[in-house]
Amino acid sequence: MKKKGGKGLPPISTASLPDVIFMILFFFMVSTTMRDQELLVxxxxxxxxxxQKLEKKSLVSYIHVGQPTPSMQAKFGTAPRIQLNDSYKTTRDILDFVAAERDKLNEADRASMTVCLKADDMTKMGIITDIKQELRRANALRISYAAQKTLGY
Known part of the structure; x- marks a missing residue:
């Protein structure tokens, strides 16, 4: 009752494979966010x-404080530096930075703007105090400090 013939398995259709690949590519393009700043410290x-986690990250502006990256240490040394957006700045530039960040927000959200300090744990408190004084002058009174969570033992 067995048919004699050299029929093997039929070939797998790959006609829909490009469609699947483009759907996966489109998904990752839509769901991935690009880094807004290059970290220099x-x-x-x-x-x-x-x-505590911040609720609206779109209302947060970041000030990074720490040693320059190894590629920048030849030019700027190893002393802690302040990074605002994509460049090194001094404490005198914080007033302009806060004003520019406020202008990016709409009127209703300007009062809710938060400045987050991401500082190295070995940074001297004098630099942090200078930054806080400039934030007071800029009327940026909502400040958060970035930290990593540890167990409370």
Whole structure:
């Protein structure tokens, strides 16, 4: 009752394979966000036991404080530097930075703007105090400090 013939398995259709690949590519293009800033400083966040997440990250502006990256140390040295957006700045530039960040937001959200300090745990407190004084002058009174969560033992 068995038919004699050299029929093998039929070939697998690959006609829909490009469609699947383009759907996956489109998904990753839509769901991936690009980094808005290039990090020019290295920092290790301090440890904290009580950490809260920020609700609206679109209202947060970041100030990075730490040693320059190894590629920038030849030019800027190893002393802690302040990074605002994509360049090194001084504390005198914080007033302009806050004004520019406020102008990016709409009127209703300007009062909710938060400045987040991402500082290295070995940064001297004098630099942080200078930054806080300039933020007071700029009337940026909502400040958060970035930290990594540790166990509270």
């Amino acid at each position: 290295r920092y290790t966040l301090p440890n904290a036991t009580e950490v």
